[in-house]
Every structure is written in C-alpha cells, then in structure tokens.
Amino acid sequence: MSRFLRPKYNKLGDENLIELFKQRRDEAALNCLIKRYMSKVYYFSLSILKNQMDAEDAAMEVWANLKNHLVRYQIDNFSAWLMKVTKTESLKVLKSRMKNRFEELSEKNxxxxxxxxxxxxxxxxxxxxxxxxxxxxxxxxxxxxxxxxxxxxxxxxxxxxxxxxxxxxxxxxxxxxxxxxxxxxxxx
Amino acid sequence: MKREQPKSKKNLTKEDFKRFHRTGKVDVDPSRYDAFSQAALGGVRYQKEDPELVFSRMEKQLGLQDSGGARSVSLRLVMTAAATIAILISVGYLAFFQGASVSGAEMYNTHFMPLSYVDDDIKRGTRTQSNASTDIKTQAIQAYTEEDYAKAEGLFQLHLSQTDPQDRTARFFYGITLLDQGKLKPAISIFEDTRNNPPVAAFKRPATFYLALAHIRQEQHEKALPLLQFLASREDRYGRKASEILSDYGLKPGS
Structure with a gap:
C-alpha cells in the first residue's frame, strides 16, 4: 500500500477490518474492531452472568481468542458471530460459577x-x-x-x-x- | 462485498452505555437497535461500577491504551488534542503537501481520470457537427476536453438551463466538472441519478466510478467501498482503477 494512503479504520466496515487483519496482520484494524464491540460484548455477557467480574472475564476470553478465530474461520457476519461466541463464553463461565457456588453451599450443608x-x-x-x-x-x-x-x-x-x-x-x-x-x- | 448489518438498525456504543449508567435509565427504543445491542441492554441493570473504569481496565489489559483509569484517559485526550492543534498550526500546511497526512482529496487526486466526452446527440443524428460548432454545448465540450473544468461548468450550466434541460449526457459531464472543483453534494446527486437512470447503458459504470471518487473526496469511504467492489468485479478501465484504489485501502477486490 502506498505510504501516503492508509485506511481510516473507524470508517471501514467490520468485514473490511477483518480482511485487513487477515491479509496484513494489521493490529490497528483488529484493535478498531475490538473497540467497536467492547461495550456490547461486555454488557451482553453481563446480562447472562449478572456479575461484573465474571462478565469482564468472559469478555476478555472472547477477545483473547479473537485473533485465532479470525485466522481460522471465514466469518460472514461478524456481529452475529461475535454475539454467539460471547454467549458461549458467558455460559461457560456461568456453568463454572454455579458449580463453584454449589460446592461452597455443599460444604456448609x-x-x-x-x-x-x-x-x-x-x-x-x-x-x-x-x-x-x-x-x-x-x-x-x-x-x-x-x-x-x-x-x-x-x-x-x-x-x-x-x-x-x-x-x-x-x-x-x-x-x-x-x-x-x-x-x-x-x-x- | 460481504453482508453488513442492515443499515436501518443502529448500534449501541460505549457512550450510550455510559449514559445509561449515569442517568440510571435506558433512554432508547430497543427495537431500533440491532440484535446484539438489544441483547446487551439486558446487562445494564447489573452494572454497578462506573463503566468507564471497566472499559479502561479491559483496554489496558488488551494493550489498547497506555494506562488505565478515567482520569488518565481524559488527560490523554486533552494532551492529544493539544498536540494535534500544535502540529496543525506549525507544520500542517507543509505536512499536507508532503503527503504525511491522509485525505480523501489526496486519494481523489491520485485516482481521478478524465472521461472523453461522448456526444450522443451527434451519434444519434439529432445534431450535426456543422450547426453544433458554435453553440454553447460545443463550447462546453471544448472547455471540458481541454480540462478547463471551471469554464466548462459555466457553459454546461448555461446549456442545461437555457438550451436543453433534458440533456442527461451533458448533465453527467457537468457533474464531472463539479466534482473536479470540489462541489461534491450536487456532483453526487448527479452521479447517483445517472447511475440509476443512465442516458445510455454505457454510462452506468463511469457514473459509479465518479460517484465513488466523490465519496472518497468527501471522506465517506464507507460509501465508496461497495461501489469500488462493484466496479472491480469487471476487467475494464473502471474495474482496474477500482482495484488500484481498493489496494490502497489494503483490500482485495471481491473481499
């Protein structure tokens, strides 16, 4: 790409940002994507987990795996895909949270x-x-x-x-x- | 171009969630937002801490900012703004012309290509070379061909207002003269109209191309990209040019 012409990330659509990351490992494009969805991922996770710390953990898990997912999978609708991934991660955390809680309660009878x-x-x-x-x-x-x-x-x-x-x-x-x-x- | 969110559905942003927290209520109509935003709304009632702190913490962990905390974010923003203003004042002019800054205008200048005037009146035989030689339209075409777009603009305007308001071919070339002079809003309107109802089918692709250039010059890159992708699907001068522009964006045709 010409040194004079760099993409204006926040004006690009999700699919364009993903392409930039996949083709050129453009971290700035990836970061733009994360910032765009950060609040929605966190709040959706919070709606499932009802616990800020757990929601933060689940959201971080989503972002930590994002690079691998983008490289491995062809994602046509990023928003819908991310929503599904957030739900899966949140339910995983919820399951773990419930299990721990019941173990505590079990100990206390x-x-x-x-x-x-x-x-x-x-x-x-x-x-x-x-x-x-x-x-x-x-x-x-x-x-x-x-x-x-x-x-x-x-x-x-x-x-x-x-x-x-x-x-x-x-x-x-x-x-x-x-x-x-x-x-x-x-x-x- | 791959499928995007439907344009009619909005996205909730970080600022929206911060406002909900600050005011203690969700002041939007959920049905106007996309499915992800609607699902995220369910979390608002469970947010106790200032969301800015949560976002800062996450951004810090992900390396999206240098340091955490709402205060440091504000301070950094202020410092960034101050630095930007200082840079603009001191070296802005020089930097712009040395290509250090990126603008739609630069992209436009790099990729604009003139289009030869096709006088379809003459082709159709409704006008002859001889009687055309002195009329306003001929003068407009002459000025356009010589790339004197300011002069051509005035002459095309005169032709369209006084001689033939229905001359849609002349109107399209009038649009190009407007585009060249940065009169983007009327130019976009003309190109959109020409694209949707071309006077001859062959004008659809050039109209699409100049419409994309107008969006780029107006910094509306998101609007230009689908048009460029459309053009790049064919191997002609517009397709090749569109591929070049897409490559400047770091994108492949068809992606």
Whole structure:
C-alpha cells in the first residue's frame, strides 16, 4: 500500500477490518474492531452472568481468542458471530460459577444447595442455563436482587442484607420466593 | 462485498452505555437497535461500577491504551488534542503537501481520470457537427476536453438551463466538472441519478466510478467501498482503477 494512503479504520466496515487483519496482520484494524464491540460484548455477557467480574472475564476470553478465530474461520457476519461466541463464553463461565457456588453451599450443608433449580443439570444442559438467566431477569425486583447476589455473585445472606438494606429474614424470604418462581418459570 | 448489518438498525456504543449508567435509565427504543445491542441492554441493570473504569481496565489489559483509569484517559485526550492543534498550526500546511497526512482529496487526486466526452446527440443524428460548432454545448465540450473544468461548468450550466434541460449526457459531464472543483453534494446527486437512470447503458459504470471518487473526496469511504467492489468485479478501465484504489485501502477486490 502506498505510504501516503492508509485506511481510516473507524470508517471501514467490520468485514473490511477483518480482511485487513487477515491479509496484513494489521493490529490497528483488529484493535478498531475490538473497540467497536467492547461495550456490547461486555454488557451482553453481563446480562447472562449478572456479575461484573465474571462478565469482564468472559469478555476478555472472547477477545483473547479473537485473533485465532479470525485466522481460522471465514466469518460472514461478524456481529452475529461475535454475539454467539460471547454467549458461549458467558455460559461457560456461568456453568463454572454455579458449580463453584454449589460446592461452597455443599460444604456448609446449606439447604439453598438442593433447592436451586438446575443444580443437577449443570453438567450437560447448557441451554437450560440460558433459560435460567432469562428467568432470573423476569423475577420481581427484590427477588432478582437477592437471587443474583446469592447465586451469581456468591454473597452470603448477611452480606446481601447489608448491601441491599433488607432484614435478614427478608433476604431469606426473597430467596425462597425467587427460587419457587424460577422453578415455575423453568417448568413452563 | 460481504453482508453488513442492515443499515436501518443502529448500534449501541460505549457512550450510550455510559449514559445509561449515569442517568440510571435506558433512554432508547430497543427495537431500533440491532440484535446484539438489544441483547446487551439486558446487562445494564447489573452494572454497578462506573463503566468507564471497566472499559479502561479491559483496554489496558488488551494493550489498547497506555494506562488505565478515567482520569488518565481524559488527560490523554486533552494532551492529544493539544498536540494535534500544535502540529496543525506549525507544520500542517507543509505536512499536507508532503503527503504525511491522509485525505480523501489526496486519494481523489491520485485516482481521478478524465472521461472523453461522448456526444450522443451527434451519434444519434439529432445534431450535426456543422450547426453544433458554435453553440454553447460545443463550447462546453471544448472547455471540458481541454480540462478547463471551471469554464466548462459555466457553459454546461448555461446549456442545461437555457438550451436543453433534458440533456442527461451533458448533465453527467457537468457533474464531472463539479466534482473536479470540489462541489461534491450536487456532483453526487448527479452521479447517483445517472447511475440509476443512465442516458445510455454505457454510462452506468463511469457514473459509479465518479460517484465513488466523490465519496472518497468527501471522506465517506464507507460509501465508496461497495461501489469500488462493484466496479472491480469487471476487467475494464473502471474495474482496474477500482482495484488500484481498493489496494490502497489494503483490500482485495471481491473481499
């Protein structure tokens, strides 16, 4: 390419940026692509994981694998493809997060362990995890906050009470009702 | 050219998400946004920390910035702006003409090629060489052929306003004179019209080519690229020229 004429990356479409990276290993084109989608990948992951740290991890995993994916695969619609990859990575993290949480609860012999829907399904039913994530979004506000804090963010009953300003008994009640509603949603 | 997002659907940007966080509400109509943006909206309620900090942290980890933190970003932006202004004031003129800066105008100058006037009136026999020799149109063509585009512009304008407003061939060449003088908006309108309804089929490709050049000169590269890809699919002078321009963008024809 002429030294006088360099592409204006932010004016190029996704496919053009990908071509630049594939043909010339143009890191600036790749960086432009990442910056373009950074917020959407993070927020979409957050919608599934409901936990900022986990969402950040999942998003970083997406970006870390991007170079290899671009080189290995022919991607026709980058936005749709990236959305799918983000979902897959997020569900992987969600599965791992749930597994860890249930191991903690198991050690404490906490009754919340066996009552939470889908505990048994963690190993081989990933589509159910996505369904669970959506069902959590549809819970009443207080139930949503307690379920998310307890299962997705790994907080204790006491920490939730302090963080959310609820009585301890209310936290337990919201969790109990939330779990019941989730089960109803998931068996529809 | 590969499939792009439908143009009617918008993308949510980092700034949108920051605004949602700041105001505590999603102030957009989700149906106007693409599927990815709509799905991402579901995460807004779970964002507690200032999103700027999250983005800075991620950008830092990915090596997209030198240092993290909202403050340093702002400071860097201010410093960059100051440096840019200083550079523009001190060496801008020189740098521009030495080719250090990149502009659509430079690309235009590199790739513009004149198109010989094809007098289809004469071809069709509706006008003869003899009676044409002194009329305004002939003078316009003469000026155009001599690449005196400013003079040709005025003469074509006169011809189109007073002699033959329906002369779509002359209108197309009038468009080229406008393009040359940087009158891009009317030129684009003429080229788009010529491309969609060419007076003769052979004008479709040149109209597409000059339309692409006009977009480039206007710094609307995104609009020029699909036109260039279209032209590059055929092996003629426009196809070869389009391939050259695409190669300047670092792209292959058909990519």
């Amino acid at each position: 906490d009754p919340a362990l066996m009552e939470f829907p889908l505990f048994e399904a963690l190993d081989d039913r990933n589509p159910e995890l996505e369904k669970l994530s959506k069902a959590v979004d549809e819970l009443k506000e207080e139930q949503n906050r307690c379920i998310v804090a307890f299962y997705f963010q790994g907080m204790s009953y006491e920490e939730i009470a302090e963080e959310e300003g609820f009585e301890l008994s209310k936290v337990k009640s919201h969790l109990q009702n939330g779990k019941r509603n989730l089960r109803l949603q998931l068996t529809k």
